Amino acid sequence: MPPPSTPRPRKPAASVPPVDGATAANANPLRQLRASDLRGVARLAAQATTGISRVAEGVHQSVLGTLGLPGGDQPGRTRGLTGLVYQSIRGVTQLVDAGLQAGLARLEPFFAPATPSDAVHWEREAVIAALNGVMGDRLQRDGNPLCTQMGWYQHGLPLDLRALAAPGAATGKLLVLVHGLCMNDLQWLRHGHDHGAHLAEVLGYTPVYLRYNTGQHTSTNGAELSALLASLVASWPVPVTELSILAHSMGGLVARSACHHAAQAPAGSGGWLPRLRHLVFLGTPHHGAPLERAGHWVDVLLGSTAYSRPFARLAQLRSAGITDLRYGHVLDTDWQGRDRFRKSPDQRTPVPLPSAVACHAVAATLAARRSPVGERLVGDGLVPLHSALGIHDDPERTLGFAKPRQAVFYRLGHLDLLADAGVARQLQEWMQA
Template identity: 50%
Template structure:
């Protein structure tokens, strides 16, 4: 596993990255001008001035905006022309990776990952299984993989990547995955994926990827344990569902599922974004800003309720009064564990509902829900609450590491 704390160059962006970012900018410029003109026309409409079309200004103002649109298009064309005169750059997957560059690209994917895929932007992160910091190659599997093995797969959260399982506690390196692997003989594998894509889409891709892993393992893959951090836990649950839907074989080897700070029933920040999207259209002046609220990725939107599969009728209700998800229980025959954190010193109504770990409410991380159909039934002995701990601090918590070791050590 590559150490995410190692020194990296002062500039983490490569010329190839800048080329892709510039192309993204040329697509964003016209949209920004359209939003600005729509706000301006909303103000003018309130004063009795009609526009050319919906969201379009007229008269001198319209002419000005037509000029701005042309300028934006000209700038976009200029950027594209400049890009064609830049020296050839290597493909992104040939660029040496640094932790800082990987973190920047992971953040971009978390926020705009679905848009990157739609635009076929090379900065979109493909899903890969990684071993010792490198993607697994089915045609050339590492020689040190045991023929009979027990795999521990670690799935990162939103806007993150596999390198960020490596963190520090009191200036000492900490990696829960590597620690468990050394103590219990697991082979540690790490998933890297585009966290801006829908959770259900990532779950299905992971299900198919794990089937390939079993098929290409150099021997008998005896047991799989998956630990998902934050959104990663939702992706793991979704993968189990899709594996059963497709009749895949790997779930028969799945022994343990560990959820570390997973928002099973949603995260408040996405709730706030959803409310913003619903309330802004109340006035003509604010309606154009709804487009900005909708720019957040599909992956972030799925965190509103913790949606892990698509609804049965393939529609998503926009009502705020009930939970629109299709219920999905924990997979049968698998040991499921939940670790939740709270920044409070002890449990209370306020701590459970409002405080949580700063990002995920305590009840959400424990799978508790006011609707019985969505309740996740973790055994009491399979849950842990870590007090005076934030969401990110779970990755370095000694208490978490000790509990994981107790749970996974054979009786």
């Protein structure tokens, strides 16, 4: 038994989470709310009211336009008394929002948390993660308190490096896990299995989980991840002898972007990259995902007529992170200066895999065996097989994973990659080499 003064790694106050990171059936979600959540929800409600008024005004003006009546000084705006009514609605909404934000901010110190400060709020974090994935760029831009800030976590709590300094609490083998779109660090636990915990047990890694706003551009998250990795390696309690990254889905694009930023950094500032030994991708859409392209076609179709054009605003609520999945953006130049909702060809700058790093790709398909249709269209339900394996019709864009570092799993879905026993065995085989 260590002396009382010795710090120990924190464990969540909540009991071990049930399967898939969900709370028990009798949990009360309202007890997981924070006072700042009320401000965030109020801000979203105000923005929704403003957005609906703009859609309604756009439809109104479309009808008036068919009658030959002029509109306002901006496209989709009405004029005269009608325009004044819509402007008044938006003005009053902004005033109400400002009042609520100020009032709730003053009241926050008087609201005691309903649960212990070190409790892990599984349901709340899942909702926040999904919200950030869908509109996290907007939350960041508006300073909404519901916006997720990038950081390191263990057991669902912020990483405590002081606790890891205790004898035996950390090893020199550091494993960083990067989750995918609309997810968080807690959701690496699925069906009772966590790849990070498994690799810690069998290979002696110390797992550290990244939590981040998946609604931001992948390149933005990549730059921030690179800086955080440099700080983490520098402040790790014991010398880092081996660094490995395990990334799921979008997390793989963020990890590749981080490697690129580190490689481009001035000498000495990207010191974590030379320590990187393994980079493992689970179902990463290296060359995009069809579902985002389908969303892009919704933009095109809604914008094709005057009557449906106002509703294109609704389709364009999806985040920058989601639209980056159309082709698998990794760099700032892949999206800067371009309208991300406009139809355009793949204009990415090819980014190779990091050199001197063992890069591995795990892909899944719902099909029972490989076939042209299954490889290009079906995939794991979200990511086609070719995209997950980095294969592209343009040889310059093909990532070129070595054959022994590719693995394909059949009759397996995108999220099943997080819990499949065969995938776990493959990770162990690769990472113990």
